[in-house]
Structures are given as structure tokens and as C-alpha cells.
Amino acid sequence: MSEWLAMGGHGFYIWSSYAMLALCVAAELWSLRRGRQSAWKQVDEAREELELSTASPEPAPRAR
Amino acid sequence: MTTGSFWFQFASPARFYPLAGRMIPWFGWAAAALALAGLYVGFFVAPTDWQQGESYRIIFIHVPAAWMAMFIYLVMAFWCALSLTLNTRLSAMMAQALAPTGAMFAFVSLWTGAFWGRPTWGAYWVWDARLTSTLILLFLYLGFMALRAAIDDPRRADRAAALLALVGVVNVPIIYFSVRWWNTLHQGATISMTAAPKMAETMLTAMLLMTFAAWAYTIAVALHRVRTIMLEREALADWVGEMRDSGDVVAGRKERDAASTISRATR
Numbered sequence: 001m002s003e004w005l006a007m008g009g010h011g012f013y014i015w016s017s018y019a020m021l022a023l024c025v026a027a028e029l030w031s032l033r034r035g036r037q038s039a040w041k042q043v044d045e046a047r048e049e050l051e052l053s054t055a056s057p058e059p060a061p062r063a064r
Numbered sequence: 065m066t067t068g069s070f071w072f073q074f075a076s077p078a079r080f081y082p083l084a085g086r087m088i089p090w091f092g093w094a095a096a097a098l099a100l101a102g103l104y105v106g107f108f109v110a111p112t113d114w115q116q117g118e119s120y121r122i123i124f125i126h127v128p129a130a131w132m133a134m135f136i137y138l139v140m141a142f143w144c145a146l147s148l149t150l151n152t153r154l155s156a157m158m159a160q161a162l163a164p165t166g167a168m169f170a171f172v173s174l175w176t177g178a179f180w181g182r183p184t185w186g187a188y189w190v191w192d193a194r195l196t197s198t199l200i201l202l203f204l205y206l207g208f209m210a211l212r213a214a215i216d217d218p219r220r221a222d223r224a225a226a227l228l229a230l231v232g233v234v235n236v237p238i239i240y241f242s243v244r245w246w247n248t249l250h251q252g253a254t255i256s257m258t259a260a261p262k263m264a265e266t267m268l269t270a271m272l273l274m275t276f277a278a279w280a281y282t283i284a285v286a287l288h289r290v291r292t293i294m295l296e297r298e299a300l301a302d303w304v305g306e307m308r309d310s311g312d313v314v315a316g317r318k319e320r321d322a323a324s325t326i327s328r329a330t331r
Contacts (some may be wrong), residue, residue: 008117009190010117011118014121016177016179017122017176021176024171025281026170028165029285031164039295039296040295042295043296043308
């Protein structure tokens with residue numbers, strides 16, 4: 001096993017490459033998830049603001 | 065209904081959003097399965113290279129990443145051209161959704177190239193035509209995203225970023241042909257349409273499996289990101305409201321959790 005991991009002396013270069021790819025993919029998937037959650041929050045906020053402004057007696061400016 | 069109007073109906077975010085949502089798990093799982101198969105063939109079936117030893121196994125991620133970085137740029141420029149000429153909302157959103165993934169692949173191709181160059185050429189980095197033009201590609205992606213982020217009005221941001229992307233497209237053929245036009249340290253094209261493959265068949269299989277995995281991954285991620293962009297940019301549109309309120313506060317909630325399912329599927 002450790003012989004396989006050593007990759008004939010090139011283990012450091014190979015695993016550094018694959019580890020960076022794994023890290024980038026993980027970071028991208030994590031940021032996608034965060035982005036989706038914050039987008040829904042934005043939708044909620046924008047619409048609540050709109051509902052408040054349409055419910056008030058004075059015509060308030062439309063949100064955004 | 066003509067073919068034209070058939071395709072145009074998906075140019076509306078309200079139609080495209082649910083369609084994209086149904087496609088994401090398929091591409092996500094395909095990416096995971098192809099990557100596992102590619103890694104298996106790459107590490108357990110493909111033989112040791114007689115010249116480079118084991119270090120060549122970096123090719124299985126280096127070449128797919130470099131191809132995707134160039135190809136995503138072309139697709140992004142295509143969507144930018146459409147958004148400038150037809151002014152369709154969805155085209156600009158697609159370009160915006162592709163840029164981070166293109167930048168990620170450009171970075172990965174540079175990084176893996178550096179770690180392959182060290183044992184092979186004796187240097188992590190040289191100012192060689194191919195390496196330098198790929199670095200410029202990464203900067204173009206970053207510039208595209210930074211320019212978008214710097215302009216508040218989304219429609220103006222779309223136009224400015226689209227122009228930048230279209231000017232930058234000249235760099236893609238420069239990267240591709242750099243190994244022919246200049247005397248470079250970088251080896252020639254790995255795959256050629258006109259010549260027989262120079263590598264063992266199992267090596268080629270592993271590389272192609274990884275390439276298809278990168279394709280499927282890119283499609284899944286770009287679709288996921290474009291849906292987020294749609295929500296942000298159309299927060300007050302009727303279709304978002306309908307999804308959020310009627311019958312589908314639930315769908316909305318599900319949406320919030322769907323992100324985690326996708327990240328599991330594509331991991």
C-alpha cells in the first residue's frame with residue numbers, strides 16, 4: 001500500500017495534483033450550496049419588503 | 065409549433081428553472097460514476113510510462129482540466145454573443161454561471177501542470193507560450209467575474225462582461241496552437257483528429273473517462289449555479305413568488321435542501 005502511494009518516487013507530485021482538484025471541487029460544491037441558501041434568503045427579504053410596502057396605506061416605492 | 069418557438073420557450077427562466085432542476089441529479093451522478101471509473105482505469109489498469117514513470121498519471125486530470133478550461137470559455141463567449149445580439153436574459157445568466165467553473169479548471173490545469181513539470185522538466189513554472197497563455201485565460205475568467213461584480217446594474221454588467229469575454233476569445237486558439245507556433249517546452253497535442261493516438265489504449269480510456277466526467281460535472285454545476293442566479297435576479301418575478309407561496313413553500317424549502325443532495329451526488 002505505502003509502495004503504491006509512493007508512486008515510484010513521484011507520489012508527492014501526483015497526490016498534490018489530485019488533492020488540489022479534490023479541494024477545488026469541494027470548495028465549489030460548498031459555495032454552490034451557500035449561494036442557493038443565500039439566494040432564497042434574498043427572495044424572502046425582497047418579497048417581504050414588497051408585501052410590507054404594498055400593505056402600507058401610503059404608496060411606498062417598489063422594493064429594488 | 066415551430067422548432068424555433070419550441071427552443072425559445074426554454075429561454076424563459078420560469079420554464080428553464082424546473083427543467084434544469086430535473087437535469088442536475090442525472091449529470092451529477094454521471095460525473096461521479098465516470099470519475100470513479102476513470103480513476104480506477106487510470107491508477108489500476110493503465111501501465112507505467114516507460115519514459116516518465118508514474119508521474120504521467122497526472123495527465124488524467126491535467127488534460128481534461130485544460131480542455132474544459134478552454135472549452136468552457138468558448139461556450140461562455142457563445143452565450144455572451146447571444147446575450148449581446150438577442151438580448152435574452154438567460155444567455156447572460158448562463159455565461160455568468162459558467163465563469164467560476166472555467167476559472168476553477170484553468171487553475172487546476174496550471175496547478176497540475178506545475179506538479180507534472182517539476183519531475184519532468186525540473187521546474188514548476190517556465191514562461192513558456194502555452195503556460196503563459198493559460199495563465200492569461202485564468203486572468204480573463206477572473207476579470208470577467210470581477211467586472212460583473214463591480215457593476216451594480218445587472219443588465220449593464222451583462223453587456224460589459226460580455227464584451228470582455230468576446231475580446232478575450234482570441235486567447236483560446238493561441239493556447240491551442242501555442243505548441244505548434246512557438247518552440248515550447250510543453251509537449252504537443254495529446255490527442256489529434258488526424259493521427260493515431262500515441263499513448264497506450266488504457267491510458268487514453270482513463271483520460272477520456274475523466275474528460276466525460278468533467279463535462280458532466282460542468283453541466284451539473286453550471287445548471288445549479290444558473291438556477292441560483294435566476295432566483296437572485298428575478299426575486300420579485302411572479303414565477304418565483306408562485307414557487308415560494310402556492311403549493312410551494314414546500315418546493316421552495318426542498319430547493320434549499322436540494323443543494324446538499326446535489327453536492328452529495330456530484331462528490
